[in-house]
Amino acid sequence: MFSGRQIRRVVFFAMLAGLAYVLWAQYQEKPAPVQPDAFTRGYAATGVMGKISNAQGEFVVRFQANELIQYDHSDNIEIRRPTVWFHDQKTPQWQFQAVSGRFDRRGQRLFFDQQVKMENRPRLAQEKIHLQTSRLWIEPDARTARTAEKVTLTGQGVGVTAIGAEFDMGNNRHHLLSHVQMEYHESN
């Protein structure tokens, strides 16, 4: 049997050990990431339609979205169901759609995500193309876009798939980066 004194010593050291562990655990734990919540400072707009003009006052971009969300701590503007049209006197009109996207205000570029569709409205019917991919980075000023994902391109009498592509909307010339497969629908 242990004496009362021995029991008191064991309890005392057990409490010391517990206290030491608690102090150690506090210093080892990583701080939880800050999660913005619905009440984070920022703004949101629904049913948005807008137009952008250049320094010469020419109308260059028209956009539409179900919702635009800007958080105070972020440089990005989140976009729900975006549709963007590029207008230019020299370049045929291009349209982009996706499930979601964001506008990177620092890089001045658009990122479209999920079910991205792209098509043009050229003067000549043979220059009409449709593009589909899962993700797309768009550089509005350069009139270019790129993706590292699988892309499907449909033109007049031809269907193309590839992995990775860079699109030149100004010249309607597109660089397909790998695993290119073309199917020409020959008609006699």
Next chain:
Amino acid sequence: MKAINSHFSPVPADWLRVLVLLLCLSGTPRALSQDRQENLYVDAGQCVFDVKNNQSRCRDGMQVRQGSLRIDAEQGTVFRQGKQIVRIELRGRPVVFRQVLNPQDGELEAKARYMDYRKAKGLLILKGQVVVSNPNLGTFSGEAMEINLNSQEISGSGDERVHMVIAGELAPAAEAQSGKDTGEAAPTTERPGKQADKNNTSSEDKPRHD
């Protein structure tokens, strides 16, 4: 086997066609016409799809397929007019062209460093270490040739010599005729096994000294 001297044609030297061979038409349905009904496929490592100029330039390996047609190259360009492919230009080491033109004759295989497949006209222009072969007809080699896929004519071009090995029977070598009548059957345009008309072919094949 010696090459056929190219200077026996009545055509002036700089416009010479060294050799014209007619592949007999079998009368049976040709594979070529069936191939044209099918879609044409192009597989490549990379391509530039130029919508405005209606062409595609491919590299890092390129394969073209349409029915029995198969072309393997390192790089090439597909030219279209409207929806139709009019021409495919290919380069490789070598480019290999295979197609069954005629079910009776089997597959025609052509190799060259450069090929210009003029699809709309049914012409195949070959340049650079050209070798054309067919199991029934033999092997032809030279530096430049032209194949008419519709009429199945193979012709050499320019001043280059064409070497020919006829398949099948022990055919006489295609020797340059230097005015002598050897009495042997000259290389003919007929299928192996058919007797050549000595009078006609020998007069055509004797070199002309202009």
